[in-house]
Amino acid sequence: MSLDALRQRLAELTRLDAPVGFEEPVLRYVAEQFKPLCAEVTCDVRGNVYGRLPGRDPNAPLVMITAHADEIGFMVTSVRPDGFLRFTKLGHPTDMVLPGQRVRVLAREPLEGVIGVKPGHILSPEEARRTPPIEELYIDVGASSAEEAASWGIEPGTPAVFVGELTATKDPARVFGKCVDNRAGVLCVLETARRLAADPPRCNVAFVIVVEEEVGLRGAEVAARKVQPNVVLAIDTVPSGGTPDLPPGALPWTIGAGPLLKVRETKGLSTHGPLRALVRETAAAEQIPVQVIVDTAGITDATSAQQASGDVAATVIGLARRYSHSAVELCDLNDVQAIIDLTVATVRNIHDRDQLMRISIRPSGVTPSSPAG
Ligand SMILES: [Zn+2]
Numbered sequence: 001m002s003l004d005a006l007r008q009r010l011a012e013l014t015r016l017d018a019p020v021g022f023e024e025p026v027l028r029y030v031a032e033q034f035k036p037l038c039a040e041v042t043c044d045v046r047g048n049v050y051g052r053l054p055g056r057d058p059n060a061p062l063v064m065i066t067a068h069a070d071e072i073g074f075m076v077t078s079v080r081p082d083g084f085l086r087f088t089k090l091g092h093p094t095d096m097v098l099p100g101q102r103v104r105v106l107a108r109e110p111l112e113g114v115i116g117v118k119p120g121h122i123l124s125p126e127e128a129r130r131t132p133p134i135e136e137l138y139i140d141v142g143a144s145s146a147e148e149a150a151s152w153g154i155e156p157g158t159p160a161v162f163v164g165e166l167t168a169t170k171d172p173a174r175v176f177g178k179c180v181d182n183r184a185g186v187l188c189v190l191e192t193a194r195r196l197a198a199d200p201p202r203c204n205v206a207f208v209i210v211v212e213e214e215v216g217l218r219g220a221e222v223a224a225r226k227v228q229p230n231v232v233l234a235i236d237t238v239p240s241g242g243t244p245d246l247p248p249g250a251l252p253w254t255i256g257a258g259p260l261l262k263v264r265e266t267k268g269l270s271t272h273g274p275l276r277a278l279v280r281e282t283a284a285a286e287q288i289p290v291q292v293i294v295d296t297a298g299i300t301d302a303t304s305a306q307q308a309s310g311d312v313a314a315t316v317i318g319l320a321r322r323y324s325h326s327a328v329e330l331c332d333l334n335d336v337q338a339i340i341d342l343t344v345a346t347v348r349n350i351h352d353r354d355q356l357m358r359i360s361i362r363p364s365g366v367t368p369s370s371p372a373g
Contacts, residue, residue: 001191001340003173006333009191010175011166013183017106019073019159020090023047023211026069026186030209033190037197038207047211048223053197053204060203061350064229065192065343066220066301067185067236068213071178072325074103074139074160079150083143084116089134090159091214096131097326102163105141108153113141113160162327173333174255176322180329181237182213184319184336188235191340196347203231203350213301220301224309230353231275232314233343234302237331238262238295240320251297253320256332258289259339260318265295268303272313274356279315282346288338291320313356317343 001009016025027049034041034051043049047069072091079085085105099117104110116138120128139160143149164178186209193207206227210219213236224232238260241251253260261279264270283290295318306314317339321331354360360367 001337003333003337006187006336007166007168007172007175010180010184010187010333010336013187014166014177014179016183017104017110017161018069018071019106019161020070020212020214022106022159023069027209027211030069030186030190034193034207037193044222044226046219046222048219049209050223050227051193051207053193053200053207055202055204056200057202058204061230061353061356062204062206062227063231063233063347063350064206064208064224064227064305065189065233065235065347066208066210066223066305067189067234068182068211068219068301069186069209070211070214071161071181072214073162076105076139076154076156076158076160078156079146079154080138081146083145083149085113085139085141085149085154087134087137087139087160092325093162094325095134098134098137099132101327103139103160104163105139105154105158105160107158111141111152111154112163113139116140164327174330175333176328176330178327178329180321180331181324184237184321184331185235188336188339188343192343192347195340195344201348201350203347205347210301217299217301217304221304221308224305224312228309229312230356231350232302232305232309232312233346234300234305234314234316235339235343236300236316236318237321237324237329238293238298238318239324240322243322253291253293255320255322255330256334257320258291259283259335259342260316260320261290261292262295262316262318263292265299265303265316266297268299269306269314269316271302271315272356273358275313275315278349278355279317279342279346282349283342286341286345288342290342293318
């Protein structure tokens with residue numbers, strides 16, 4: 001797929017508003033996309049969408065390739081008598097970027113709004129430096145009263161999202177906008193599905209778009225229990241370094257330098273050695289640069305999927321992106337393309353369960369099955 005086409009697809013996906021617990025627009029979109037590609041497309045009560053692609057060998061391992069549908073956002077907690085909306089967070093948008101931010105309130109019809117900000121003219125120097133707590137913030141949708149807001153369909157529980165149309169910089173591969181986390185991952189899964197369906201691999205594949213990642217990796221846990229895969233490849237964004245506000249040692253990986261291969265993520269997964277080795281060997285053979293990282297800040301669905309399904313080899317293929325959990329997450333589409341290429345090639349290299357064993361036990365003795373990657 002050309003960079004132009006990738007950018008258009010990502011723009012289309014980021015235009016969908018799907019805050020945690022309200023992921024239906026993305027779920028419907030991916031179900032439609034899976035239909036012509038997969039032998040079976042299903043969903044579960046939680047919302048996870050599954051597309052199954054049988055491989056050429058029914059006895060070959062089952063690989064689950066997953067990305068999350070949801071995005072961070074907000075939820076109305078109450079409407080003031082004067083029509084302003086108090087709200088809480090869905091997931092973890094960064095507090096310091098909230099004042100003055102454009103938002104879309106997803107009432108019966110989407111309503112444009114803004115998170116209010118005090119006039120700079122009257123701020124004391126101390127106030128000007130401070131990040132206001134969310135309890136002090138409010139959304140202004142132009143309503144003059146609670147009754148008017150209610151007549152527009154706004155009530156406690158109405159969700160909202162950042163507004164941030166995908167925008168290309170002068171370098172057309174470098175784009176920014178809302179919910180690059182994780183529509184870029186969804187795009188990688190969809191494009192991987194398209195390519196594998198056109199020429200099925202030996203192993204069997206379940207493409208799974210999951211819900212509720214941003215509030216504790218929940219959908220993937222349910223999905224992994226259901227699919228019972230032998231291998232999990234989770235595709236997600238990872239906060240990156242390489243900006244002037246970070247010391248050189250913080251998040252020592254960057255955009256535009258290839259997919260991220262995590263050895264470990266915080267509070268969770270140690271990725272599976274033989275699987276990691278297989279991904280690295282595949283990348284080397286395909287001449288795809290990878291950045292091998294220890295993520296001390298983030299965690300993904302690979303961790304919950306690994307814990308939930310038990311006897312499974314799991315790893316993360318990550319996309320570096322700047323300005324994590326703001327409305328202007330920036331990534332490099334060359335990395336997106338490389339993740340798709342690497343995922344497709346890795347799946348084609350998975351043939352049998354022996355490849356995934358950490359040691360092999362034979363009558364002659366016990367040996368390492370393959371070097372840890
Ligand atoms: Zn994510």
